[in-house]
């Protein structure tokens with residue numbers, strides 16, 4: 001057996017089922033790994049060690065022949081997802097010390113599947129960012145090079161998997177926050193279709209775009225995690241009434257006859273040559289496995305960034321109106337109610353969150369609504385139509401994920417536009433509501449590159465099949481950073 005921190009979800013699951021390994025032993029090993037690496041990587045906001053060991057003991061005692069694949073598997077959760085009794089801060093000082101009284105549906109589902117949570121993962125404040133540097137608490141480091149960012153906003157979720165602290169984790173993706181950090185940390189990540197996974201208990205950023213999804217080493221592991229969290233939830237009005245397929249059973253390894261579109265707009269100007277090359281080589285592998293490549297165009301791609309930066313801040317400005325120093329988190333008391341609200345919001349929201357609230361409030365204000373918000377919604381429809389048109393010709397799309405590899409800590413923090421440009425290849429997917437998978441596809445200057453596969457709504461099975469088939473013939477998803485030197 002490989003070292004415990006190198007086990008995939010599937011391998012750990014097999015070892016647990018055969019009795020070769022216990023959940024307690026695995027949980028202890030990973031808690032040690034976290035203790036060893038956390039000072040360097042800063043991926044966690046809360047480690048729930050005692051609670052995890054209790055849950056692992058229970059999992060070992062309750063194991064049956066019929067136990068599912070996540071029974072006894074240690075995982076960790078992005079800190080924007082509510083966990084009963086465990087602090088949930090969204091990386092923001094405005095929720096410092098906030099302890100939710102209930103669990104998000106995804107947390108309930110993972111617990112019901114027997115998974116063991118090791119804690120909560122760092123992220124950009126309210127998931128606004130692409131580097132995990134806007135967290136009020138810490139800057140997470142990239143396990144492949146601690147001078148670099150892990151990407152964001154789910155940087156803790158990606159770094160924890162890449163460092164072998166947990167074999168899988170949950171993140172959220174509003175404009176790329178699962179896929180870009182997966183690419184930059186060399187792990188696999190899936191943004192499911194809008195509506196595929198319940199968001200009950202997810203602290204909202206931009207409600208028409210947010211989606212929860214998993215990180216792991218392989219597409220096969222993502223299939224196991226998605227199977228556990230997907231499905232209709234009466235407590236989330238946007239969750240789809242569709243049955244959940246057996247994602248693991250869809251992994252046939254066969255790509256013959258599949259039509260794969262390569263949209264030319266995604267090889268954007270300014271993309272690092274090493275990123276473009278690794279992506280093109282990965283696409284050639286799909287062709288060698290029997291897929292037919294079709295070069296095509298998604299003509300409205302260039303409008304995705306400005307459209308997103310109207311819609312997401314507009315929704316954020318309304319979602320974040322609830323943080324007033326009265327109902328949640330700490331209060332900065334002033335002389336009057338208005339002073340209190342102003343002081344609390346002024347002192348406890350970070351600069352990026354304040355910028356988004358101002359942008360969003362402006363875009364929604366009387367006189368500007370038609371010029372900005374309504375217009376952005378109209379362009380969003382055109383972007384969605386691009387995908388519909390493409391999917392009438394091909395079964396999935398293959399693109400780069402991020403125009404660059406992981407950048408240096410501090411490099412883009414004072415240049416919001418450069419930071420926003422990190423997401424040019426991922427934002428259109430959220431605007432269209434379609435699913436997308438990222439798998440590691442090589443290295444550029446010794447740093448990981450990720451291939452993005454985009455699918456039709458609710459065709460996660462096909463995405464996972466393609467990602468898994470690719471991983472059956474390539475080594476990238478098995479490579480680990482050398483951390484204990």
Ligand code: GLN
Pocket residue numbers: 127128129130152153172173174175176177178205312423
């Ligand atoms: N980086 C993008 C933003 O800052 C996307 C973030 C996300 O997907 N949560 O809004």
